[in-house]
Amino acid sequence: MIPDFEVTILGNTSSIPVHGRHHTAQVVRFGQDFLLLDCGEAMQLQARAFKVKVSKINHIFISHLHGDHYYGLIGLLSSYSLAKRTTPLTIFGPRGLDEIITTNFRYSNTKLPYPLKFTETHDTGFNLLLEADRYAVYSFPLNHRLPTTGFLIREKHGLRSMVKEKLLETSLPFEAIQSLRAGENYRDESGNLFKVKDYTYPLPPLRTYAYCSDTVFTPDLKKYVENADLLYHESTFMEDNLERAKTTFHSTARQAAELAKISKVKKLLLGHFSSRYTELNPLLEEAKSVFPNSILSEEGHTYAL
Template identity: 60%
Template sequence: MIRDFEVTILGNTSSIPAHGRNHTSQVIRLGQNLILLDCGEGTQIQLRRFKVKTSKISHIFISHLHGDHYLGLVGLLSSYNLSRRKSPLFLFGPPGLDDIITTHFRHSHTELTYPIHFQATAPNGMNQLVDHAHFKVFSFPLRHRLPTTGFLIREKPGYRNLIKEKLQRQKVPLEAIHSLRNGVDYVGADGSFYSVREYCHPASHLRSYAYCSDTIYHPEIIDYFKRVDLLYHESTFLEADSARAEVTFHSTAKQAAEIAKLAGAKKLLLGHFSSRYGNLGPLLEEAQTVFPDSIISVEGETYPI
């Protein structure tokens, strides 16, 4: 189990920075691991502002190639180079992102001090991108004006807690203990049997977070993150501007709430707000009429999962 699984919002606006709001970016803390979801303009300034230790970021995921989701990336990568980073960086994003980065560094005559391992995302089906000791990351398709993926982060099970009273009453082989702690029933060569259900406490709930950056209202996506603990879903417009949302392949706050309700999510985090709204209260109110456990993302706030 991961001690800390939480989301810090760095930016929550859409295409134009306005009303003191910055472009989309989020830091996910998974124990000692930090990963970055999207990297809009100004992200590294926000990282410093909210005292995120950028050197700890090991993975960056870019949802699509609209500028408000990746234009801060080259700046961040350049800063890593200036600080003489050595540890590898794992970068995931649409095909073409690697060309953009390579072109910039080629023309600026920059030779990086650290390796970047790039993997192109596929805008179809559920695809596993990372299999870490403590978590997994998957991509899944969204519906936007160009290839776009959402990301699902799932906690992996840790060692099971043994029922000590059982162990004290019986002499359980070390091999059996090791197997049980890994959640696997043990059958000995002598036919002895030790079951996880009998010798271990119930497993802890494994937490999950789904990130839907830019997408039109598309109920089919719920199959990728049913019963997720926390769902971030773009909510660019109010329902009064739903025609604009449809034309631009975005969602309203009410539509985001409908997705959360259909998916059986525990909580909905709204973001990617249009610059036309200075006051975000009406978006929250619309969402809560459909899904009461909706909250507005606030820059600098951290949301535990």
């Protein structure tokens, strides 16, 4: 059975929440696992509005310490406390995030009823952060005004499905079935070889989601996001504000599309829109002129991989 793999956008604006748009936050669901990528203001209100089950989130990933990407975090952690959460929670984020949170809770005399673990991220290299049975989460460096990481969520192969007709033809021992489902050929005591390709169905293609929060246009990101099924990339500005994008270490919609094109991703999801844009279709048109399979992120919308 192929697990569901989907992304729900809770917020897609940049520094100021305007035009009905909210600060960055999105929930990735893989099967029964829920991951939170960034946690801007109003994350909880947005989650309630769109019926996203925040209680199921056990891992939170913060890309960097600009407020529009994490100011909703302390409120979320406090709500978990008020709800008497006992399930452990792990936060992955840059150096200093643990100090910000623990200082706040110390002075507010907040004592959490659940275990809270911090794992520091680093804005160098490609690093494994979390490994589950069917997926893994990696960080990679973005190029912003302070240490910032992107996140890559990559599906892993599960057990193969057996061809029932072949099982009826051959009486296989349990050990053989285990081996074949794990993708390994099996040889019995008589020397008979049972091949994976003969007894199991081909595995489906693995799916990958790449998340680039805030970054100046960096073609080298190709090596991290190449061939992703879905790439979320900030598109704060349009090309007529290219110099502003460079100065603030952000990207234009066209630049996001250029990265998608050279990286040969399947689909580009635009986000982190500047407050100067009331209407977003011009950003989409700019991106589609370079990479036709570009779409605007919409708050409350879920994108399946």
